[in-house]
Amino acid sequence: MFLSKVSLCLTLIFVLCSRNIEAQFNPNYASGRTTMVHLFEWKWDDIAVECENFLGPKGFGGVQVSPVNENVVAASRPWWERYQPISYLLTTRSGNEQQFADMVRRCNNVGVRIFVDVVFNHMTGDNVNARGTGGSTADPSNKSFPAVPYSNLDFHPTCSINNYNDKYEVRNCELVGLKDLDQSKSWVQDRVVDFLNHLISLGVAGFRVDAAKHMWPEDLEKIYNRVNNLSTTHGFDTGARPFIFQEVIDLGGEAVSKNEYTNLGVVTEFAHSNSIGKVFRGKDQLRWLINWGPQWGFLNSDRALIFVDNHDNQRGHGAGGADILNYKTSKQYKMASAFMLAHPFGITRVMSSFAFDNTDQGPPTTDGQNIASPIFNDDNSCSGGWVCEHRWRQIYNMVGFRNIVAGTAIQNWWDNGSNQIAFCRGSKGFVAFNGDSYDLNTSLQTCLPAGTYCDIISGVKSDSGCTGKRVEVGSDGRATISITQAEEDGTLAIHFESKL
Ligand code: AAO
Secondary structure (H helix, E strand, O other): OHHHHHHHHHHHHHHHHHHHHHHOOOOOOOOOOOEEEEEOOOOHHHHHHHHHHHHHHHOOOEEEEOOOOOEEOOOOOOHHHHHOEOOOOOOEOOEOHHHHHHHHHHHHHOOOEEEEEEOOOEOOOOOOOEEEOOOOEEEHHHOEEOOOOEOHHHEOOOOEOOOOOOHHHHHHOEHHHOOEEOOOOHHHHHHHHHHHHHHHHOOOOEEEEOOHHHOOHHHHHHHHHHOOOOOHHHOOOOOOOOEEEEOOOOOOOOOOOHHHOOOOOEEEOHHHHHHHHHHHHHHOOHHHHHHOOHHHOOOOHHHEEEOOOOOOHHHOOOOOHHHOOOOOOHHHHHHHHHHHHHOOOOEEEEEEOEOOOOOOOOOOEOOOOOEOOOEEOOOOOEEOOEOOHHHOHHHHHHHHHHHHHOOOOEEEEEEOOOOEEEEEEOOOEEEEEEOOOOOEEEEEEOOOOOEEEEOOOOOOEEOOEEOOOEEEEOOOOEEEEEEOOOOOOOEEEEEHHHEO
């Protein structure tokens, strides 16, 4: 009797714990949405408007925002100053706490979730008279951050990370000289949990955990398990857990593996970014994409946060090097993005950049200090120094495509033995790519009902018809698909809602 009570209790504890942990893999998107965008360095007020005017209506599921907590003010205001925390006050160049809270509320109201890039592996590097974006001061050389407060008792002893084959060094030493917090200390855990719970109380849906590779998984587990459920006053279901995606760069050959983190949350899959760059740069043939997914060495689909580029590797920071595509190679970039969004693999994130000429350059400003707002053109694109890849028709229409074909499998894969490929997503969508230096013009199975469809890459379906190419699907589902090598885009995509 006693034993069976004990085992019942244990089972209950196990069920409760595993339910909680399982839920950390769910992005908590509003129904019918699948993809987040990283609005790198955007201001909170601008994101609120973007949710209402563009992201909500176009079917985006969420926004990854730049770090929200107070950071050091660095000379010339590089973008990377935001990865040097001074405190957990919510004041940065993107706005203050009230503006942040207003943005989260307005985005949630239009079905767009907010994910915060949280930096708690470390504080700043050495800085004389360090001053933060919220006005706090710190003495980083002595590991003193009174606005938290942290003292030198809360950090690992100083040593630098030189050897990525030594996991103790990777996790206990300083990444590029940033003062390395010791997350095994209960004081540090309490400060981090308070910070994350504060964000949850404001209505966020989850976190990108910066530099997770540099923290011990067992410490992260303790922190994650103490984080509250999402806020029901902000519309989340009772018991919903924050979505956790952890930045772990693992391209193989190092001591720390991405697999050490997959029981805690989702992991950023840098191998995906690397491989998709290689393929669409012409260093690998498109026909090999037939088994895209774990067979390429990627994590399982439900554990992989995938992207073509991120804010680091698009400018040569982090990992990946010359193979990574970014907005500057726009035709290949749009093809890679379309492939990522058309393929069922992974949890997708679209990058949205500001234009840069050097790798330290910060976002556009009005006066060298204050971030400038993007300017919107009639064709949806941005100017004023902002690239806004998420507003490129070829990209936002493919976000819509992914939503529409969700839950269907790839079928009727076709390739020409080199760089022309096509496939259906169930009987809901069809996509074709031409990465060869000659035209594609052939009859292919689209799996769609007979009719005339509007290609969502070259145009949009409008009241008056289609502003782009039309595709005539016959009663057998076949259509003549044409993508010349001279066209602006190397992709063609149609789906059942693009039927005219
Ligand atoms: C700035 C200055 C520094 C200065 C420092 C302190 O640039 O000169 O010392 O302040 O004053 C960002 C910037 C940094 C900046 C920092 C703080 O990128 O330049 O430092 O803010 O302001 C590693 C980490 C990864 C990290 C990445 C950049 O593992 O977590 O470096 N990314 C995140 C953020 C990032 C941010 C931070 C972390 C810090 O996304 O924006 O830094 O908060 C190997 C390892 C990787 C390692 C790379 C780079 O990669 O595997 O783990 O990433 O090296 O060190 C091949 C290999 C690949 C290898 C790569 C490079 O591709 O396959 O594995 O080569 O060797």
